[in-house]
Amino acid sequence: MVQIIRKDRLSSRVSKYISYKKKAVSKHKVHSPFVFDLIVDVFENENSYYSFPAVELIRKKLLLTKRTLTVEDMGAGSRVFKSNQRKIKDIVKYSAQKPKYAQLLFKLVNYYQPNTILELGTSLGLTTAYLAKARKKAKVYTFEGSPEIGEVAKNTFKSLLIKNAELVQGNFSETLPETLPKIAVLDFAFFDGNHQKKPTLEYFNQCLEKANEQSIFVFDDIHWSDEMTEAWEEIKKHPEVTLTIDIFQFGIVFFRKGVEKQHFVLNY
Numbered sequence: 001m002v003q004i005i006r007k008d009r010l011s012s013r014v015s016k017y018i019s020y021k022k023k024a025v026s027k028h029k030v031h032s033p034f035v036f037d038l039i040v041d042v043f044e045n046e047n048s049y050y051s052f053p054a055v056e057l058i059r060k061k062l063l064l065t066k067r068t069l070t071v072e073d074m075g076a077g078s079r080v081f082k083s084n085q086r087k088i089k090d091i092v093k094y095s096a097q098k099p100k101y102a103q104l105l106f107k108l109v110n111y112y113q114p115n116t117i118l119e120l121g122t123s124l125g126l127t128t129a130y131l132a133k134a135r136k137k138a139k140v141y142t143f144e145g146s147p148e149i150g151e152v153a154k155n156t157f158k159s160l161l162i163k164n165a166e167l168v169q170g171n172f173s174e175t176l177p178e179t180l181p182k183i184a185v186l187d188f189a190f191f192d193g194n195h196q197k198k199p200t201l202e203y204f205n206q207c208l209e210k211a212n213e214q215s216i217f218v219f220d221d222i223h224w225s226d227e228m229t230e231a232w233e234e235i236k237k238h239p240e241v242t243l244t245i246d247i248f249q250f251g252i253v254f255f256r257k258g259v260e261k262q263h264f265v266l267n268y
Ligand SMILES: C[S@@+](CC[C@H](N)C(=O)[O-])C[C@H]1O[C@@H](n2cnc3c(N)ncnc32)[C@H](O)[C@@H]1O
Pocket: 072, 073, 074, 075, 076, 095, 096, 097, 120, 121, 122, 123, 124, 125, 126, 127, 128, 143, 144, 145, 146, 149, 170, 171, 172, 173, 192, 193, 194
């Protein structure tokens, strides 16, 4: 039964990917100057920044770690892990953003220069490190529910001399409403935990209260499940949302005023 469910999910994800690929276009088919510039300046930016090797060295070290952590799962569960005992190296392999996507977040932050950044789902802190290093003047609030995972993330920040990231420990359902009042404007948010429809929409609506027309929200795994696809479709429909970009792994949301609402599916 478990195997059948897994196969179903896999084939649903494969068909979602095929459908994405059919719709995805390159910059030559994009008529929005804003999106064209984003593709050229961010998506096609192949610079390797000096922070990249430093963060990737920590990833390599974590991949060699033999330690096992006891994990409290407060989210949608895992496709891979079946117990609450998880090897650090497996968390890196299966939960952390791959370098390509973590580095895309770095490039987005580097390009748009947000002052306040929020990440829901710290895990071992690798993507937080990219967000924090992309703009040292920004304050990064990163949220993690599992205390043992959070401790490893704090070591990641220490090893990389990161001073602008604050780890908020606890369930998002409590920590997010407690933390948001401290934030005047939420310039950039990365949603990478608890991939279920209802909580995703709740986090989106809570964060929206602090967004302005320059804010950018990035949702991970928008095609992870039917629930996440439904959440993504609702987010796209929200009246405050004026422009979205689907690159399959991420859904990127903009709130720019005075533009016609548009949804792009882009090759990445
Ligand atoms: C996919 S991982 C985050 C990966 C991380 N952004 C990275 O790229 O390295 C999701 C994390 O969110 C945490 N999480 C999931 N649901 C949560 C919740 N409701 N409250 C707090 N933490 C949660 C999990 O413990 C897990 O470490």
